[in-house]
Amino acid sequence: MADDAVTDRFRAWLRERNLPVTAPRMAIADVLLHAERHYSAEEIEAELAARGTKVGTATVYRTIDVLVESGLVVERDFGEGFRRFEPARDIPHHEHLLCTSCGRVEEFRDERLERMTTLVAESRGFARQRHRLVIYGVCRDCQRGAVT
Amino acid sequence: MADDAVTDRFRAWLRERNLPVTAPRMAIADVLLHAERHYSAEEIEAELAARGTKVGTATVYRTIDVLVESGLVVERDFGEGFRRFEPARDIPHHEHLLCTSCGRVEEFRDERLERMTTLVAESRGFARQRHRLVIYGVCRDCQRGAVT
DNA sequence: ATAAATGCAAAGGGTTTGCAAAGGC
DNA sequence: GCCTTTGCAAACCCTTTGCATTTAT
Numbered sequence: 001m002a003d004d005a006v007t008d009r010f011r012a013w014l015r016e017r018n019l020p021v022t023a024p025r026m027a028i029a030d031v032l033l034h035a036e037r038h039y040s041a042e043e044i045e046a047e048l049a050a051r052g053t054k055v056g057t058a059t060v061y062r063t064i065d066v067l068v069e070s071g072l073v074v075e076r077d078f079g080e081g082f083r084r085f086e087p088a089r090d091i092p093h094h095e096h097l098l099c100t101s102c103g104r105v106e107e108f109r110d111e112r113l114e115r116m117t118t119l120v121a122e123s124r125g126f127a128r129q130r131h132r133l134v135i136y137g138v139c140r141d142c143q144r145g146a147v148t
Numbered sequence: 149m150a151d152d153a154v155t156d157r158f159r160a161w162l163r164e165r166n167l168p169v170t171a172p173r174m175a176i177a178d179v180l181l182h183a184e185r186h187y188s189a190e191e192i193e194a195e196l197a198a199r200g201t202k203v204g205t206a207t208v209y210r211t212i213d214v215l216v217e218s219g220l221v222v223e224r225d226f227g228e229g230f231r232r233f234e235p236a237r238d239i240p241h242h243e244h245l246l247c248t249s250c251g252r253v254e255e256f257r258d259e260r261l262e263r264m265t266t267l268v269a270e271s272r273g274f275a276r277q278r279h280r281l282v283i284y285g286v287c288r289d290c291q292r293g294a295v296t
Numbered sequence: 297a298t299a300a301a302t303g304c305a306a307a308g309g310g311t312t313t314g315c316a317a318a319g320g321c
Numbered sequence: 322g323c324c325t326t327t328g329c330a331a332a333c334c335c336t337t338t339g340c341a342t343t344t345a346t
Contacts, residue, residue: 097272117281125291128285129284131284136276136279136280137276138277143275
């Protein structure tokens with residue numbers, strides 16, 4: 001299951017650079033590139049362990065670095081004290097909505113935000129590189145008193 | 149220099165709760181409540197050391213907690229791997245512009261953002277609590293090739 | 297006198313690094 | 322075979338905690 005379109009792109013990226021295509025690397029890529037949610041490094045390791053593939057923590061972090069460098073994965077920081085990662089989809093940029101009760105993360109886009117941040121940066125003499133917006137709130141389910 | 153309007157408010161807050169007004173506490177409050185920039189815990193400790201007042205790291209963190217609890221200081225997370233703190237001014241809410249080259253932080257307000265984030269949250273069924281926007285870029289000085 | 301704060305050092309969580317062994321090309 | 326990656330453990334950074342001692346009230 002580690003040889004479809006997405007993982008192939010990673011394999012190709014490695015090959016182009018004459019970097020070894022190893023089993024741990026592809027296993028990590030398989031998890032992360034197909035992720036439907038935002039994984040932490042620890043969760044990736046746990047997911048692999050659950051699949052019977054044990055990889056060292058250092059390798060997980062080092063492979064994430066490679067994946068980020070390849071542009072196939074992007075890093076997120078929701079202020080939880082650790083980082084999360086998600087596959088870089090075709091969405092040019094999106095913001096996050098985080099439930100402070102259950103931790104669920106939803107995504108949304110807003111074109112205006114892109115323009116606004118560029119304008120604000122320019123008005124201050126900054127060359128804008130990127131921005132990060134996280135809205136914290138309580139999701140519908142948690143408002144109903146469910147979930148932890 | 150630790151007995152002006154701001155530090156007095158902290159002193160009063162402590163007294164109301166029968167909490168000891170100690171020298172280390174007031175020294176930390178003096179630095180943080182008059183800060184013109186966003187201090188990290190380490191920087192506060194260094195600033196105090198530079199003033200000849202040595203306080204333990206744990207005390208810095210514990211006092212910051214108290215200051216945050218008092219509402220006189222607010223915590224910021226710019227994704228640097230550590231937290232920064234600033235005095236809670238009268239500004240209801242403001243966003244941050246961070247220079248990725250020299251680390252300088254500028255602030256700005258944008259009323260629209262408040263409304264926008266509320267609308268987005270509601271449209272997803274979230275009860276909005278707060279939001280955090282950081283724009284990353286390179287400041288004018290750093291664009292000129294100066295600074296590190 | 298009493299309750300709380302201090303300092304130190306040790307522990308903690310997330311992440312990185314050094315190095316010998318393993319593995320891709 | 323050469324060069325990179327791996328795994329492990331130790332180191333790292335920021336932050337918290339345990340505990341005996343000092344301090345404010």
